[in-house]
Amino acid sequence: MLTKNKIETGLKKLLPDSNILSSIEECYVYSQDGTNTGKSKKLPDIVVFPESVEEIQKIMKFANKHSVPVTCRGAGTNLIGACLPNFGGIVMNFSKMNRILDINKTDMTAVVQPGVVVGELQKKVEEIGLFFPPDPSNLRVSTIGGAIAQSAGGPKTFKYGTTKDYILGLKIVLPDGSLMITGGQTIKNATGYPLTQLFIGSEGTLGIVVEATLKLIPKPEASRVMMAYFDSIEEATLSVNNIIDSKIFPSTIDFMDNNSINTVEKFYPAGLMTDKTAALIIEIDGTYESIQQDGEKLKEVLKESNAVNITLSNTKDEYDRIWTARRSSFAATAKLRPDVVTDDVIVPRSKLSQLIKGINNICAKYNLETCIVGHVGDGNVHPQIALNLDDLTEYKNYLLAKEEIYRLTINLGGTLSAEHGIGAEKKKYIPMAVDSNALDYMKKIKHLFDPKNILNPGKIF
Ligand SMILES: Cc1cc2nc3c(=O)[nH]c(=O)nc-3n(C[C@H](O)[C@H](O)[C@H](O)COP(=O)(O)OP(=O)(O)OC[C@H]3O[C@@H](n4cnc5c(N)ncnc54)[C@H](O)[C@@H]3O)c2cc1C
Structure with a gap:
């Protein structure tokens, strides 16, 4: 591969100097993303900010000719090391192509x-x-x-x-x-x-x-959000199916477990019921008339599913209060310990309670503090684990727990990622979840498009 100086000299012929960063400090910033556990093995040599398709084409022709790795980067918020420039080279940021x-x-x-x-x-x-x-x-x-x-x-x-x-x-x-x-x-x-x-x-x-x-x-004319509490995980997850059976079609069915409820209350008090095992956050949308009707029906279904303290937002403030509580869960968990890692697993809905209870058992076994939230309407669960990544024992325990959670998920008919992806963080585990022939074809597709393996190398496989 070319030296940093040669890459910089080559790129300066293609882009204005103001769209290139090369100092160590600047490159350091672009060597990390939203993933706490994954630090890039290398700094990028150069960060570029193209302003047109033609500039991107020229950069790629240069990179391909000289086999220089290129890693694309949006806001860098992914949680799986998807834009870590582990092989150095060029990081391409699109903040100047934002129209x-x-x-x-x-x-x-x-x-x-x-x-x-x-x-x-x-x-x-x-x-x-x-x-x-x-x-x-x-x-x-x-x-x-x-x-x-x-x-x-x-x-x-x-x-x-x-x-x-x-x-x-x-x-x-x-x-x-x-x-x-x-x-x-x-x-x-x-x-x-x-x-x-x-x-x-x-x-x-x-x-x-x-x-x-x-x-x-x-855009739906109106939306309202309902919050309901349960004394057991089973009742909460069963009620997801009861809602669906009742022919109501919410836009969201989200979940918070007791730890996440308590952690949010500790740091961002929102008046949540801290003595309950779980809560569902259900959003309905449609016309003003239809959501009135759906809201009433939903309350009945939830009552029959043993939910308590069922509240339906009547004002924008109430709507925002419920959603702020749910959305604060990651930030609140991050305050428990020096670090937080979040995962993203999914199972068929019928297996949700087994997954959630299993994750709690695994984390308890390895002494890890976890707050579980998820998009349970989809069967998707995000265990958020608060820990100190610099504590070697805790880090080892986290790795063991992570693998056990993946095994459990797969045994329940689920898979490794629903929406966050594989990136650098989960690539080791992908053979657990993907058929070997399918994996071979994925690698062949990668080779077909990128025979020199310059585009975001070291991700997925
Ligand atoms: C608090 C928090 C909550 C989250 N919740 C959710 C959630 O509920 N659901 C969900 O799906 N995700 C969630 N995520 C993860 C989510 O996938 C990402 O945060 C987001 O979609 C990534 O966008 P980004 O611009 O930050 O991309 P980046 O992190 O910069 O990049 C992500 C990937 O996209 C590639 N990329 C970027 N731009 C391009 C391009 N132009 N061409 C080709 N490749 C490109 C990068 O190389 C990298 O592989 C959450 C993340 C955080 C931090």
Whole structure:
């Protein structure tokens, strides 16, 4: 590989100096992401901020010619080391490609650059009555490029699906610098292999998203959120199925266990019931009339499922209070110990209580403090473990617990990631969850697109 100086000299012929960082201090900042456990083995040699597709193509032609690794980076909030530049080289940041290029109200589409912040897009389309549902729970900072690369989901997946359900077409720069256009602007597209879907969730390993055409839907007229408490995990998870059986279709069915309720109350008091084993947060949306009706029906179903203290938000303040409590859970858990790590496992809904109780047992066995939250409507659970990563015993215990949690998940018919991805952090475990032939074909696909393995190397496999 080229030396840092040679990479810098080469890139300075392609980009203005103001769009290149190379000092050790600056590169250090781009050597980390939202993952606490994964530190990059190397600093990037150079960080670049391209402003056009053509610049990206030129950078990739240069990188490919000289076999320089390139790692894409949105806001760096992923939790699995997906943008750690473990092999050095170039980090490519898209904060200067953050424009919404078009919003078409009639066709209900938007065309965006990769650095657009998800929350900004949501705000803009909502102003004209449209809706982009994917919400990686940190939408004030995370980018569309990152959401596409991770196929981010979030609380509203139960009703609306994940990012992959909202991408109609992509412009991609491939590792050799050539441009590929996939999909189009239409809601349906059965013209050849669905290559767009191949890039979504590929964690920046196959190509660089330089533009995306998004599907939008009508914004529901109104939404309200309900909170209900339970004395057992079984009752809470059973009530998820009872809600679904009753033909109500909430946008969200989220979960907090007793530890997460107590931890939120400790640091961000919200008036939660700390003596209850679990709580569900259920959002319903639709017309004003339909959510009134659904709200009443939901209360009945929850009562029959032994829920107590059922409250339905009547005002924006009440709505925000419930959601702030749920969203504060990660930050509150982080205050318990020097570090926090969060995981992302998923099982068929019928196995939820076994998974949640199993995770609690495993963490107790290894003396780890855990707060469990999740998008239980999807069967998706996020154990948030508070620990001191510098304490060797605790770190070893965490690794043992993590592997046991994965084994349990897989034995229950689930898999290793629902929405955060594999990245560098979970690649060791992927053979536990993916058929060996399927894994071989994944590697062949990677080789086909990126024979020199320069794009985000060392991720997924
Ligand atoms: C507190 C917290 C809560 C979260 N909750 C959720 C949740 O509920 N649901 C959920 O799905 N996720 C959640 N996440 C994780 C989520 O996947 C990411 O935070 C987010 O989608 C990543 O966006 P980003 O812009 O930060 O991407 P980054 O972290 O910068 O990058 C993520 C991946 O995308 C690649 N990438 C970035 N831009 C491009 C591009 N233009 N072309 C190709 N590849 C690119 C990178 O190489 C990397 O592999 C959470 C994270 C945090 C910190």
